[in-house]
Each structure stands twice: as C-alpha cells, then as structure tokens.
Amino acid sequence: MLDDELNEKLTWESRQFRNTVQSWVNKRFMPLVTECYLDGRFPMELVPEMTELGLFGIKADPIYGGHGLNNYDYGLICRELEAGDSGLRSFVSVQNSLVIYPIERFGSEDQKKRWLPLLTSGKAIGAFGLTGPEGGSDPENMKTHARKDGNDFMLNGSKQFITNGSIADVVIVWAKLDGIVRGFLVEKGTSGLESREMKKKLSLCASNTSELFLSGVRVPADSLLPGTMERERTYLSCLNEARYGIAWGAVGVAIFCAEAALEYVRNRVLFGESLTKKQLIQEKLVFMDVNIESALRRMIDMARLKESGKIRSRDISCGKMVNVDMACEVSRLARRMIAGNGIMAEYHVMRHMMNLESVYTYEGTNEIHMLALGRDITGENAF
Incomplete structure (x- = not known):
C-alpha cells in the first residue's frame, strides 16, 4: 500500500527509472x-553502466549535466541500490550528496562548469x-589545516575512512582555515597528496575505503569552495x-533481508x-513487517x-x-531465521x-x- 502511495507521487518516468x-x-x-565482497573491491567495471542509468547527478541541475529529479526519486534509488549492497549505495551517495551537491551549492560558477559535467557523466569520480x-564524530576537532601562502593555499593533515579516496579524481578536503573548517577542491595527482586503500575490513568490503595524506599540498586560491x-x-x-539517502537505503536492505527470510522459512x-x-x-x-512499514x-x-x-x-x-537501527535488527533476525545457511554468501543476509x-x-x-535530538528537545548540549 505504501508503495502505491509513493507511486502516486512519482511521474511515469520516475517509476520507470526506479524499476x-x-x-x-x-x-x-x-x-x-559476492566475488567483489570477498575480494575486497568495488566493481569499477560497472561504472559506465551506472552512468548510462543516470545514477550520477540525480538531483543536479540539467545545465550541468544533471537529471533534475526530486527527493522521492533520489530516495527510492538509494533504496534499490542498498538492497544490492551498502557499498553500491555508498558509491552513488558520495558522488551525488557529498561531491556534486557541495560543488553545486557552495562552488563558484567556474568550479561548477569545470567539475559538474565530469562528475554527472561519470568521467570523474569524487570523494x-x-x-x-x-x-569523526567531532569534525571541529580536526587537525587538517590550511594556510594562505601568496596566491595559494597550503594544506597539511590526514583523512581516514574516505569512500573512493584512492580512486577519486577530485577530493573535497575539509580543512581548518584560521580556525574555521572550509572546503577545498584537491585534484588527483596534486603534489603532496597521497592515498592508501584500507584493507582487512570485515564490513563494506565491496567498497573503496582509503586514507589520505596531505603534506605541503599547494592548491590555487580558486580551489576554495567560496560558499563554505x-x-x-x-x-x-x-x-x-x-x-x-542512507535512511532510504536502510529501508531497502531491510526489505531484502525480510524477503529472504520469508522465502527461506516458507520452503523449510x-x-x-x-x-x-x-x-x-x-x-x-x-x-x-511493521518496523519496515x-x-x-x-x-x-x-x-x-x-x-x-x-x-x-x-x-x-x-x-x-531509527531506520539504520531497524535495519540492523532485521538483518540479524533474518540471519538467525535462515540458521546455518544464514552465514553463507549465497543468501546475502550476513553480508x-x-x-x-x-x-x-x-x-x-x-x-x-x-x-543531537536530545539537544533539540532540551536545549542542552550533552556532547
């Protein structure tokens, strides 16, 4: 019934896109x-197909190569992607919400014209x-910093757990400038920028997760996102x-796990x-069922x-x-309902x-x- 309600809010084109x-x-x-998860890699060979599907620049302005879709569309796409794997949804989330969005919102017109067509077309990957x-819980405590040096900025510091970090063509690096966190566009290959993929993960294995090291990274003044x-x-x-997008994705993964569990117990x-x-x-x-609904x-x-x-x-x-907590519990229940088979890769719920x-x-x-919610309710900061 809820999907019927959603369908009423979508155009025919949007419903076709989701399907x-x-x-x-x-x-x-x-x-x-499964192969990618066990090998610890993201299937980069699928990026051209993802571009063809229109998964990059979902909400971005069409003048920059985006598709100009709405928040229902974006949410449902995240739901379908995370039913496949959280790493897949993460890849698309980063490109859309954490790279295209800040450039479109906080970037200069020159920055938008240069990067958005590349990012929406999949010709460039961002981080x-x-x-x-x-x-990570207190970004204001970051040690990465920037300082003005003539007409340039000098960036020093390090980053950790960065999705797509070692494969990105451009990274939005957040650094403290005069004590305030600002955003800078740093291109792949910039002198002093090094990346290292983080291996031996037991979660999000089909996703690129990296460390970034910035040692005397010199970037021009126009690399600063002026809106920041x-x-x-x-x-x-x-x-x-x-x-x-994550909250939508949690619904998708919960639906997948619940349906897998139901199919298993029905035939067992x-x-x-x-x-x-x-x-x-x-x-x-x-x-x-009731928690997913x-x-x-x-x-x-x-x-x-x-x-x-x-x-x-x-x-x-x-x-x-709430949605991620729900999805965690649903996935655990599904794993247990599928019993010994629940740990096997072919059933996907353990992944x-x-x-x-x-x-x-x-x-x-x-x-x-x-x-954050407690602060909103009481007016008191308990961080």
Whole structure:
C-alpha cells in the first residue's frame, strides 16, 4: 500500500527509472557482489553502466549535466541500490550528496562548469574528505589545516575512512582555515597528496575505503569552495544530504533481508510442517513487517518535508538513527531465521548484516544522532 502511495507521487518516468535501477541491481550487480565482497573491491567495471542509468547527478541541475529529479526519486534509488549492497549505495551517495551537491551549492560558477559535467557523466569520480584519524564524530576537532601562502593555499593533515579516496579524481578536503573548517577542491595527482586503500575490513568490503595524506599540498586560491566561507559548518548540510539517502537505503536492505527470510522459512519443512506455521517465526516476521512499514512511512514524510523545504536537521537525524537501527535488527533476525545457511554468501543476509555495522557508524553514529535530538528537545548540549 505504501508503495502505491509513493507511486502516486512519482511521474511515469520516475517509476520507470526506479524499476530500471531495480532490474539492473538484480541482473548486473548481484551476480558480481559476492566475488567483489570477498575480494575486497568495488566493481569499477560497472561504472559506465551506472552512468548510462543516470545514477550520477540525480538531483543536479540539467545545465550541468544533471537529471533534475526530486527527493522521492533520489530516495527510492538509494533504496534499490542498498538492497544490492551498502557499498553500491555508498558509491552513488558520495558522488551525488557529498561531491556534486557541495560543488553545486557552495562552488563558484567556474568550479561548477569545470567539475559538474565530469562528475554527472561519470568521467570523474569524487570523494569527501572530512573524517580524520583523530575521530569523526567531532569534525571541529580536526587537525587538517590550511594556510594562505601568496596566491595559494597550503594544506597539511590526514583523512581516514574516505569512500573512493584512492580512486577519486577530485577530493573535497575539509580543512581548518584560521580556525574555521572550509572546503577545498584537491585534484588527483596534486603534489603532496597521497592515498592508501584500507584493507582487512570485515564490513563494506565491496567498497573503496582509503586514507589520505596531505603534506605541503599547494592548491590555487580558486580551489576554495567560496560558499563554505559564508558561514561555519557548511559540511553539515552535505552530511544531511547523505543521511537522507542512507535512511532510504536502510529501508531497502531491510526489505531484502525480510524477503529472504520469508522465502527461506516458507520452503523449510521441519517437524512435519513449514516453518511459517510456527508462532516464533511469525512473531519475527511481524516484527520485520511493521518496523519496515513504519520506516517507509517515515521516509515518505521526510521526502515530503524535503520537497517543501521544511525538513529540519532533527528529522534527518531521526530518520538515519531509527531506520539504520531497524535495519540492523532485521538483518540479524533474518540471519538467525535462515540458521546455518544464514552465514553463507549465497543468501546475502550476513553480508548485509556486516555492512550495516559500518552504516550505523558513518555519517554520525546512532549515539551522535541521539545527542543531537536530545539537544533539540532540551536545549542542552550533552556532547
């Protein structure tokens, strides 16, 4: 019923777009994901197909090569992508919400004309360099800094857990300039910029995660995103864009896991009858169903608020926190319902369960969002 309500808010073209992405995930991505996960790589060979699908620049202005779609469209695409893998949705989220969005919102016209057509066409891959090794929950504590040097800026510091960091053609590096965090465009190959992919992960294995090292990185003055000079903490608006997509993605992965569990128990006969006839199994299925429906309802409301320009940071924090927590629990239940087979790669639920531990952590842990909501309620800062 909720999907019917969503369909009413989408144009025929948008519904076709969603269906095409869903079909592509099932036919092209899913056959590769287990191998990629076990090998610890993102399937870069699929990037041209992703470009052809229109997965880059989903909401961006068409004058820069974007598709100009709305927040319902973007949310549903994230839902379908994360049903495949959190690494797939992360790749698209970073390109759209954390690279294209800040350049379009905070960049100069020259920066937009140079980078957005490349990014929306998939000819350039971007990364968002905010988190440092000193911790991600408090960006104001970052040690990466910039200083003016003639007509240039000099950047020094390091970043950690950067999606697409070692494959990016351009990185938005956030650094403190005169004590305030600002955004800089740093191109691949710039002297002093080094990257190293982070291996031995047990989560988000089908995703590129990297460290970045900036040692005397000299960039021209026009690499500064001028809009980030207008006020403090502009990076938070970028994070909110990404969190919105993550909250939608959590619904997608939960639906996948619930459907996998239902199919398994329906066909599993123990003690002379299908497991679906057992009360404990039905209890778990009901938990999944009602929580997924509540999460989807939450996202429909968030999309409506976002379209009207009335969404608040607390709405996005609530969506990211509650939906990801729900998806973590649903994936765990699905893994247990599928029993021994639940740890096997062919059933995918264990992969999703492990990925969600990363999703729980990035773009603000649940604890950080809890404190943000507590501050909104009480007016007291408990960070």
